[in-house]
Amino acid sequence: MKVLVVGGGGREHALCWKLKRSPSVGEVICAPGNPGIAREARCIAIAVEDIDALVKLAINESVDLVVIGPEVPLVAGLADKLRAENIAVFGPGKAAARLEGSKSFSKRLMHEAGVPTARFEVHVNPDEALETIRSWGAPIVIKASGLAAGKGVVVAQTEKEAIDAMRDMLSGNAFGEAGSQVIIEECLIGEEASCLFLVSGDTILPLASSQDHKALLDGDLGPNTGGMGAYSPAPCVTPAVADEVLETIARPIVAALKKKGAEFIGILYAGVMLTEDGPKTLEFNVRFGDPECQPLMSRLKSDLGEVLLAAAEKRLDQITLEWQEGAALCVVVASEGYPGSFDKGQIIGGLDAVEAAGTTVFHAGTAEKDGHIVNSGGRALGITTVAPTVREAQQKVYAALEKLEWPGSFYRRDIGYRAVAREE
Template identity: 45%
Template sequence: MKVLLIGGGGREHALAYKIAQSKKVTALYCAPGNAGIEEYAVCVPIGVMEFEKLADFAVKESIDLTVVGPDDPLVGGITDVFLERGLRVFGPKKNAAIIEGSKAFSKDLMKKYHIPTAAFETFRSAEAAYTYLETCSYPVVLKADGLAFGKGVLICNTKEEAADGVKLIMEDKQFGHSGDVLVIEEFMTGREVSILAFCDGTDIAVMTSAQDHKRALDGDQGLNTGGMGTFSPSPFYTEEINSYCMEHIYKPTMAAMKEEGRSFTGILFTGLMLTKDGPKVVEYNARFGDPEAQVVLPRLKNDIIEVFESCIDGHLTDSKLEFEDNAAVCVVLASEGYPLSYEKGFIIEGLEELKGEEGVFAFHAGTDKENGKIVTAGGRVLGITAIGNNLKEARANAYEAVERVKFPNKYRRSDIGKAIDEV
């Protein structure tokens, strides 16, 4: 079968790697792709938001299945466009992708259906938000309602910081129209865990756990980013916790979306906080996490195309997910200055040395090709992922590989997976 993958980041590189392993796939295309994805797919220069052009390409090339990677096209309704053209596509419809596209919607959904999450209030005017800040206990969390590249969340320790945050999001429009509505919620403490799951509109199949590192600097300091690294599995996510979450979070979420007329078919990403009062939802996403996909997908034993198809056809119960009994750690190599300003266009060295090395992957996030050389082209440049028999071994392998990849203004956190030392 012919497959079209939409996207061009590290998540899509990991997906391309996994899709290419399927015995069912005879040809793989990726739009727009990147310098690393070229190894597995024919890259097509069409942007992720050019829905009609993408659909035209799928029709012209007789694509059997399209897999949508990023959040923007899903929230924008690309699945609906493809379905209207009679094309087979994996990813939630627009009315279901709102679970990620609007934090106000998802918080209201959780409140209505009694799904555990942080206490919150929603605001549509800055003045009302400023007034509410007078009544808060600190710290508090401010969340821009819409998509913001994983950066629209501010943790504010004082009323003054929170007021500055309200101004930044609602008045200065740092995140554009995503800040037209603001969610202010209580600050939760505990271990964060990321859970990805396949969904077919009714049933849900949970994948192995992962833990992301959102902040730019060591010690979870600095600005929020799209993710600076991750590890899988999380030793803090036990079978007991999984059972609780299945009963009180995952299944109720699927049922709630169905009840609302928004049946969810695709990947549901649940960000959890393991609080002293039990697991609570931090946020939902409507697609694979980035960089969570880079540590979860290499450990998946199933043919991913078969699982995608079972979701589309409503037969997810026929698929039993299996994962390797090992561990993975991903360290993101970023451009110095990310997530703010940074320079691009630097030649990357050391990638050829890693290629083909068993258990080591250099997933391209922000790269390009110039004069036959791979160069930096984004804030997050590469996700260096390594497998090990256990988390400590995987972490050591990942950081050893990190040192072999070089480019000017290279930056990475030195403490990805450090929490596992506490286990």
Template identity: 50%
Template structure:
């Protein structure tokens, strides 16, 4: 098969790394890719949101399957355009991608499907939102309705924080058009995990669980980020929890989307809160998580490419069971100093010290080459992943690798997985 992965971050590096292992792969392209993928695929200088150019490239190169990594090209209709060109895409249509691109839409799907989730209301007027807050005191959650790169959520611990978030989004334009409408919802209490499913419009196959670390600082302090690390599987993700989530959340969502005429194909990412009454949906995303993808794929033994190809064509066997190695995985993200705020680019990176470390892979996210040398080029720069017979071993191996990486312009959290062990 001739395959095109769309994107240039750590998630896409992990997808390319896994797909490159498939015996049915003929040629792998990544657009735009990054230096870490150069040994795995042919990197193409096309941005992930350059829809016209991506479709033309896929047509010219006789691509059999396109695998988009990030959500933005899906929200822009990449899957629709590829379908019109007769090219299979493992990702949802623009209409189905609204499960991520609109928080209000997802809540409406939950109400229609009977999916357990937080109580909610949506607003475009700041005054009406403040009146709602008067009747619903903190803790409470304020979300930008649209895409905000993982930074559009405020978990307000006080009434003042909630009002500040409303003002920043609706009156201050903090997230631009994505924050012109907000969703205010009940603050769920429990343990948060991420669950993934491979979907073909009707069938869903379980694709692992992970626990992301969103806050920038140790002890879950500081602002939210795109993710500073992850572990898999989380201790709380029992078979009973997974079964309940698939039957009460994932499959009802698929049935409802299909009934509406917008069937969902792709990775469905369910952010779950495990409450005293069972798993409840926090939100859906329409792609693999990042850094959860980098954490889970090193544990997966199954050849992923045929499964994605079947799902993209609506031929997924609902009885498929993916094969996972025993043990656990941990990912530590190394970010540029200043992230998630303003950060510098161009800092040198030396990966020589990690060569040969057991069960350890460094996925590149925000990197580039300058005069032949590897340098930082983004906020999240490296995703350092290790596997082990148990979570403690995986965490220890990941931090051994972190200490051996030369990246003076970077930092990481030092407590990834600490609560779990």
């Protein structure tokens, strides 16, 4: 079949890479893609926000399946428009995508459905928000309600930090319209894990567990980012924990959406905190995590094209997922200065040598200029490998990174440290 993947980041590179290797797939098209994706798929320069042009492309190319990678086109209703044209699509419609598009909607739905989550309040008035911060104290979590590319969460260690973040968001300085509502949450303590599910109507199929490192610096310090690395499986997600997340978090939220007339087809991503009182939901996303997608696709043995088409056609109950033994680990290479400002257009060399060292280089924020690969975004690359243990995967990736020729790059040196400590 012919598959169209929408997006141009590391997640979409991993999806295109896996689809290209799927026996059921004859051709992969990607819009807009990136220089790395161009090795796996035919790239067409259409922005993910250009919903009408993407629908037209799917019709003109007579694609058999559309896989929507990022949250922006999902929240904008691309899946609904494709389904109106009788095109099979993997990704939720606009109503279900509100689960990620509006954190205030998401938190209220969790409350209605009895999904375990942190105590919270939604505020639009800075004075009322200030009152809550002062009465709750720090540490405390401040979130922009709308889409903020994974950076709209501040885990404030002091009241001053919380107040500054809240004011920055509500003033429109930090995230524009996305911060016009803020959620104030109690700070949950525990270990964080990413629990992803393939959902098709009433059928929910858990993916292998994974863990993301959102903080910029080693030891999980510094500001939140879109993700500095990930690995799978996450040892903290035991079979018992996985079952509990499925039954107390995934099933109730999918049922609650259905009750509101929003049937879910696609990936449900539950970011959970494993607290002393059991798993609690930090947030929901409605698509593959980035960078969790990279290690997950590296471990998946099943035919991805077949799996996603079955979900799109509501045949997911006929699918069993197979995973490669061992572990996969991805280290994100960012532009120095990220998540703040950084210089673009820096030449990235040594990529062939990095791959020759036994890794897969997934491109995220890259472009091609005068025959060279250059950085065009904050998170530029995801260096990923599979090995018998997390420790061995970690060693392999960091050894390969020695061969990267990009002085303006930055990456964490401890991705997977929790799993390595458990292994040892």
